[in-house]
Amino acid sequence: MSHALASTHDEHAHGGHPPTSTGLDHKKVAIWAFIGSECMLFVSLISTYLIYKGRSRVGPFPHEACLPPVCATALKPILNIPVTSASTFVLLMSSLAMVLALAAVEMKDQPKHTFGERLLGNSKLWLFMTAVLGTTFLGFQAFEFTSFVHEGLTIRTNLFGSSFFTLTGFHGAHVTAGVLWLLTLLAIDMRRGLGPKDALNVDLCALYWHFVDVVWIAIFTLVYLIK
């Protein structure tokens, strides 16, 4: 009993989490360690893509047309830069919505007098916007993958196809996980409301989401723009 009381006292003294040697919540330390390990995963996938770049024996190719006799019929460069630029913009804006969602949760208890304050303090709106923008990005990716398959590029066609679909597919899977996480937070917000005491949990999701964004920043340049 006394031990339980002491434990509760300790947790209260350390801001609702058990005392740690760093004074930081373990969940936040863990998410940064996880993000560090994810850096290594994505750099290994990007390395593989770059090493195989330009070594495909058959088309379609990313930036160059494939002409007979290499390809049975003439194939145009397969990457669609305008569509990918639009999806990149969507993902960047989702990061803005995410950071506004976190700020709204942190300041939930503060009085809001103007329309602008109420708009910026609406965590449900910004969580919903982030999820919608993330889903839109996934829609762009589904469109891109489908059009590539219709143009004759699958994961088994050539080295470019294998490394491209693996890299962007892994990224898409991460975005999907992020959208599910966001929808979970949105459901909690709708059910009981997210407040400042939940800021850490929203911060963890935000860090993951921004990481997915920075990975795409690298992929967009290295895969799509550099010829």
Next chain:
Amino acid sequence: MAHDTHHEAAHVDHAAMGIEKEHPTWSTYWKVAVVLTLVTVVEVWIYYIPSFVASKLFVPSLLIMSAFKFAVVVMFYMHLRYDHKLFRVLFTGPLIIAMTTLVGLMFLFGKLKLGAGAIP
């Protein structure tokens, strides 16, 4: 406007979240978004300039702009500039190892070369 100053909310556990300096205001977040958008526009714009694509500046400028965007998101949106230094170590340590491995692999497979004696 109340949102211009990122007041210390009574129940946000800043210590547990590792917040050492106050996070930026919402107006900073908007400015960062505008900067990121403009840099992306420039990246795509130079992609469509054949003379620039053919020049030696094309790849370095794209890499610099990409690194800039990466750093801005990590510093301002992920708050690494404002949070505990342990988080910086946990992120930059693996990133440095990963980037060193990437560069090593590029040399190993002949994608990067030093001088005339490079691997073909």
